[in-house]
Amino acid sequence: MGEMIFEASGLTKEFGEVTALRDVSLSLRGPSIIGLIGRNASGKTTLLRHIVGLQLPTRGQARTLGVATRSLQHEQLARIGVVPDAPTFMRWMSVGEQLRYLSAFYPRWDMERQSSLAGLLELDLHADVSGLSTGSAQKLAIVAALCPRPDLILLDEPVSNLDPIARDQFLKLLLEIVQEDRATIVISSHVLHDIESTVDWIVCLNNGTVAADAALDDLKDQYAEWRVLARTRDLPDRFADAFVVRQTVMEPRRARLVVRTAGADLRAFQAAHDADVEAAPLNLQGLFPILVDNGRH
Amino acid sequence: MGEMIFEASGLTKEFGEVTALRDVSLSLRGPSIIGLIGRNASGKTTLLRHIVGLQLPTRGQARTLGVATRSLQHEQLARIGVVPDAPTFMRWMSVGEQLRYLSAFYPRWDMERQSSLAGLLELDLHADVSGLSTGSAQKLAIVAALCPRPDLILLDEPVSNLDPIARDQFLKLLLEIVQEDRATIVISSHVLHDIESTVDWIVCLNNGTVAADAALDDLKDQYAEWRVLARTRDLPDRFADAFVVRQTVMEPRRARLVVRTAGADLRAFQAAHDADVEAAPLNLQGLFPILVDNGRH
Amino acid sequence: MLITIDVHSGVPAYRQLLDQIRLQVAAGRLRPGDEIPSTRALSAELGLNPMTISRAYALLEEEGLLERRPGLPLVVRARSGATSATARGAQFTRALGPVASMARQLGIGGKEAGDALRRLIDGNER
Amino acid sequence: MLITIDVHSGVPAYRQLLDQIRLQVAAGRLRPGDEIPSTRALSAELGLNPMTISRAYALLEEEGLLERRPGLPLVVRARSGATSATARGAQFTRALGPVASMARQLGIGGKEAGDALRRLIDGNER
Numbered sequence: 001m002g003e004m005i006f007e008a009s010g011l012t013k014e015f016g017e018v019t020a021l022r023d024v025s026l027s028l029r030g031p032s033i034i035g036l037i038g039r040n041a042s043g044k045t046t047l048l049r050h051i052v053g054l055q056l057p058t059r060g061q062a063r064t065l066g067v068a069t070r071s072l073q074h075e076q077l078a079r080i081g082v083v084p085d086a087p088t089f090m091r092w093m094s095v096g097e098q099l100r101y102l103s104a105f106y107p108r109w110d111m112e113r114q115s116s117l118a119g120l121l122e123l124d125l126h127a128d129v130s131g132l133s134t135g136s137a138q139k140l141a142i143v144a145a146l147c148p149r150p151d152l153i154l155l156d157e158p159v160s161n162l163d164p165i166a167r168d169q170f171l172k173l174l175l176e177i178v179q180e181d182r183a184t185i186v187i188s189s190h191v192l193h194d195i196e197s198t199v200d201w202i203v204c205l206n207n208g209t210v211a212a213d214a215a216l217d218d219l220k221d222q223y224a225e226w227r228v229l230a231r232t233r234d235l236p237d238r239f240a241d242a243f244v245v246r247q248t249v250m251e252p253r254r255a256r257l258v259v260r261t262a263g264a265d266l267r268a269f270q271a272a273h274d275a276d277v278e279a280a281p282l283n284l285q286g287l288f289p290i291l292v293d294n295g296r297h
Numbered sequence: 298m299g300e301m302i303f304e305a306s307g308l309t310k311e312f313g314e315v316t317a318l319r320d321v322s323l324s325l326r327g328p329s330i331i332g333l334i335g336r337n338a339s340g341k342t343t344l345l346r347h348i349v350g351l352q353l354p355t356r357g358q359a360r361t362l363g364v365a366t367r368s369l370q371h372e373q374l375a376r377i378g379v380v381p382d383a384p385t386f387m388r389w390m391s392v393g394e395q396l397r398y399l400s401a402f403y404p405r406w407d408m409e410r411q412s413s414l415a416g417l418l419e420l421d422l423h424a425d426v427s428g429l430s431t432g433s434a435q436k437l438a439i440v441a442a443l444c445p446r447p448d449l450i451l452l453d454e455p456v457s458n459l460d461p462i463a464r465d466q467f468l469k470l471l472l473e474i475v476q477e478d479r480a481t482i483v484i485s486s487h488v489l490h491d492i493e494s495t496v497d498w499i500v501c502l503n504n505g506t507v508a509a510d511a512a513l514d515d516l517k518d519q520y521a522e523w524r525v526l527a528r529t530r531d532l533p534d535r536f537a538d539a540f541v542v543r544q545t546v547m548e549p550r551r552a553r554l555v556v557r558t559a560g561a562d563l564r565a566f567q568a569a570h571d572a573d574v575e576a577a578p579l580n581l582q583g584l585f586p587i588l589v590d591n592g593r594h
Numbered sequence: 595m596l597i598t599i600d601v602h603s604g605v606p607a608y609r610q611l612l613d614q615i616r617l618q619v620a621a622g623r624l625r626p627g628d629e630i631p632s633t634r635a636l637s638a639e640l641g642l643n644p645m646t647i648s649r650a651y652a653l654l655e656e657e658g659l660l661e662r663r664p665g666l667p668l669v670v671r672a673r674s675g676a677t678s679a680t681a682r683g684a685q686f687t688r689a690l691g692p693v694a695s696m697a698r699q700l701g702i703g704g705k706e707a708g709d710a711l712r713r714l715i716d717g718n719e720r
Numbered sequence: 721m722l723i724t725i726d727v728h729s730g731v732p733a734y735r736q737l738l739d740q741i742r743l744q745v746a747a748g749r750l751r752p753g754d755e756i757p758s759t760r761a762l763s764a765e766l767g768l769n770p771m772t773i774s775r776a777y778a779l780l781e782e783e784g785l786l787e788r789r790p791g792l793p794l795v796v797r798a799r800s801g802a803t804s805a806t807a808r809g810a811q812f813t814r815a816l817g818p819v820a821s822m823a824r825q826l827g828i829g830g831k832e833a834g835d836a837l838r839r840l841i842d843g844n845e846r
Binding site (some may be wrong): 031168171175176178179199279281282285 | 772
């Protein structure tokens with residue numbers, strides 16, 4: 001596999017009484033687009049801050065681009081682009097001035113990319129930073145993070161304020177950049193629909209622990225929905241089979257199950273319950289509650 | 298059809314030099330869940346504010362629940378629930394106190410709904426309002442708007458800060474409420490995926506004008522994607538057919554078109570270009586750019 | 595009744611609902627007199643807009659497939675065997691369309707394809 | 721090459737890609753020597769993750785369907801007619817599965833269904 005981008009082992013982060021990350025072990029390799037998902041307050045932002053060294057582990061190890069995060073130098077930081085969840089800028093500048101100011105810090109700043117990105121995202125370089133809407137501030141943060149041609153890009157809910165067309169363009173842009181720069185992108189988002197069309201890898205956090213860390217396509221292979229219709233007699237109130245992960249009995253003869261495909265024997269199940277079963281794949285929205293539940297055990 | 302909820306005719310709203318709404322004519326009837334979509338700054342929030350009388354037309358008419366919006370009284374306003382895009386509360390109260398305070402203003406306040414909503418959305422009634430995350434503040438605004446059992450509910454980007462599970466629960470809740478109270482819900486969102494599973498009607502604004510105002514299912518019937526593969530000779534650079542709304546020629550013999558189904562003759566087209574054509578339906582994400590374009594003409 | 599709607603497929607949701615109920619009646623999985631889930635129950639189960647469900651139910655009432663009785667659940671109407679057999683055939687022919695076009699693309703002849711299907715249905719593959 | 725991927729269907733995207741390319745080769749729509757779009761071109765067209773596309777291409781190379789030549793586009797490999805006919809048959813039988821189960825549900829027999837399919841393929845319905 002590719003270059004090791006971020007490595008955590010036994011990473012725990014406590015804020016006073018609160019444990020934000022609990023014994024997290026992860027190895028993220030690139031190039032890749034990694035979707036970081038989870039419920040609110042599951043530790044996603046804290047993990048992103050650990051990758052770039054903005055926060056340090058209470059216990060355990062964290063290494064980014066081969067260097068312990070407490071020792072990250074300008075050399076590594078210049079290779080990382082960050083779009084925070086609430087970007088702030090120097091408010092007395094115009095958008096163009098802000099970008100010119102930032103470009104001085106980055107030897108690889110790509111002026112051509114700057115103009116093409118600003119055009120694609122319809123960002124007005126002459127506008128005052130102080131007057132930007134939330135959506136436009138997000139666009140400025142995106143341009144600022146991508147123009148240095150970083151090897152690692154961290155995006156914390158970058159699309160929440162973009163409209164559907166801007167969002168679509170932005171996601172396509174990520175696909176191009178990961179190829180052009182062989183970059184690795186970690187993107188956190190609540191909009192699973194966007195994540196699903198963009199990422200190849202999923203990291204799901206729940207209550208500060210890793211609930212899933214796998215290729216998106218492999219997760220899809222691991223679970224399926226079974227729609228069960230009994231032919232002759234009522235279904236049990238509860239299915240005891242070990243491969244049944246979730247179950248809803250809608251009527252005495254009708255149920256919807258989520259099964260782990262590895263252990264599930266469809267024919268045996270049909271015979272045991274004298275039932276018709278339709279098996280259907282699950283998309284990321286359908287998988288999400290199961291992944292989160294896994295994190296509970 | 299049902300009760301007239303909101304009626305605009307020739308509604309224009311100017312803020313100094315800027316025209317936020319331009320000659321908008323609309324008749325929204327209920328019960329219904331209406332999705333209000335459009336690009337950033339297309340006038341969605343301004344329209345929502347006109348429905349509840351928070352803004353008044355520069356020109357033209359606006360009537361809500363049968364009354365001109367400039368004359369809305371407590372009688373009508375008590376029937377309207379609003380979740381604004383950036384909710385604010387009295388910050389020295391707890392969540393529970395805030396709700397108790399609000400309940401005094403609404404004769405129909407439903408305590409049972411309050412506890413079931415707070416439970417469903419995992420909203421802590423003992424938390425201080427000042428310490429709420431953006432997501433929790435949004436949940437409080439939702440509970441506050443729905444407990445008075447309003448006949449009309451206006452939601453401005455209500456789901457942007459909710460995680461996938463909370464969002465799913467919230468959207469299912471809207472489906473229940475529209476039936477329980479025979480309410481009408483207008484919901485603006487950039488997350489078309491959410492809109493698509495919830496609404497029956499679409500109003501699309503573009504640059505302050507109405508670009509679409511139709512049943513979602515009817516919009517889906519009106520357009521289709523054609524994937525064209527020429528068998529023997531190259532396709533034209535541009536298709537001149539009037540029913541072709543969008544076109545991308547990917548290679549000399551391969552193209553993707555969006556067509557208006559009303560005028561499109563698939564067999565004649567296949568014969569004319571000696572091409573195989575696969576017709577596929579378009580979902581809301583696929584329709585969106587076309588609807589917005591319509592608003593341009 | 596086992597209904598699955600993909601709201602993001604682009605096919606109007608009310609049409610998916612129509613097709614599936616028609617199929618189940620034609621297939622005899624829904625029999626005359628069988629109760630249909632209320633709009634509210636189906637809306638909760640599928641996360642589908644209730645107006646969309648009502649629209650589909652109203653159309654099925656109009657074409658005489660469902661019957662509304664005041665204060666009671668909708669039920670499947672009794673139909674003549676002939677109508678039902680015709681409906682079954684039409685339904686099935688529609689489902690064959692994509693398979694036929696695939697066979698043509700693959701250069702598989704009508705006899706070969708028909709025999710394959712016959713074996714699959716009558717064989718002990720179950 | 722005409723590829724359509726539904727990333728939200730739940731079917732892994734790389735598998736959709738595999739199936740469609742295999743079908744097009746089996747159907748003769750992609751012929752030996754034909755060039756396959758680059759990962760970058762297909763990613764831009766479908767809005768699909770490039771690693772997912774590379775994964776599918778690598779699998780197709782492994783099974784000998786595609787051929788990589790240094791610095792040149794991937795092409796479809798020349799295959800023996802026999803292999804191709806077997807692949808065609810397997811592909812088609814897989815597509816018949818859902819139709820066969822529908823026929824069973826509708827109570828339509830193997831002969832009736834097979835004849836309907838034969839007529840549809842050989843008839844002048846095109």
